[in-house]
Amino acid sequence: MNAGLRARETGADGSAPRGSWAWAYLLGEYAAGVATAVATALPIHALVDRDWDMVVAMLAGTVLGSIAHVLVLGVLGPLVGFFHVMAPGALIGMYGGMLFGMRDSMQAASWSQTVAFAVATGIAVVVAVQLYDRALRSEADGSGRQETTP
């Protein structure tokens, strides 16, 4: 079960269910993912042209994405949860940045296309991380000593 959904069952202090908070956190995860992706894609789009070498563009994208990830983590981490922002944000910043750099070195996309591609990438990565989280917590790790949290 997703940590946000688990939070819906009871409050952290054992109080009554707090469904609205669970959904707020879930939305926050998507907002953080989209914010990281857009904050990564825009400076890359401004910097990288079609005449850039693709490898250099990908490396620049990774560096800019990692910086964007840390900035978004600093702002949204306290609001959404550091780990829930960090994990998708790391993937979006590092590997999404690489993808955005490659894309901008291959084609002349408009700003709106760049933002739309970034939003789609951010949402896709957050969905993938949530599915991976669910899978990790429902399967034993092979050591025979892992249990899932009820």
Add this chain to the structure above:
Amino acid sequence: MIDSLRAKWDRASRTYDRATCSDHFRFGAAKRHLFARMRGRCLMLATGTGTDFQHFPSGLHVTSIDISPGMLARARGRALAYDGRLDLVRADARTLPFADGSFDTVAAVCTFCSVPDPVRGLRELRRVLKPEGRLLLFEHVRSRLAQLAIMQDLLTPLTRWLGPDMNRDTVGNAERAGFRILREENVYLDLVKAIEAVPL
């Protein structure tokens, strides 16, 4: 070393509650589930501002330590609100001021990401734990997913300056310190884990 560590956590104590409020809320249920296994005389490490006291079962006798006077000062109100006996003590996890085999349960939340020599700290816990005692850890660790682990390694110099390391192998450190792992539960991905261990 201890002075700089104390100063770092005293600084962090001013913003700690605000910076970590979402994590405390989101992981509350998992912490309650872990701490439900607390029994007898208990030791809590790295008290922080005491936000985890609310997850303890009621009626226990808990000795709660922290290296930072700033953190302990902020924890005082929450200690008084606990439905049981809760003593706050200023101490370093690597040199605990307790006799061998003093505790039935030792609990720690996000502690061994910050203790400078984690294996030494865990050996010290083994010393103060009774042979049939339980170690309960709620820790963030280095992911086994390489793509995430690389980012944790890159972030660690920055986060170490603010507080914790992001890439510790706390499960391995507990085994190296002489514990046998009974349970290792993934709380969020494989980054945040609830761990139950016993002395070998």
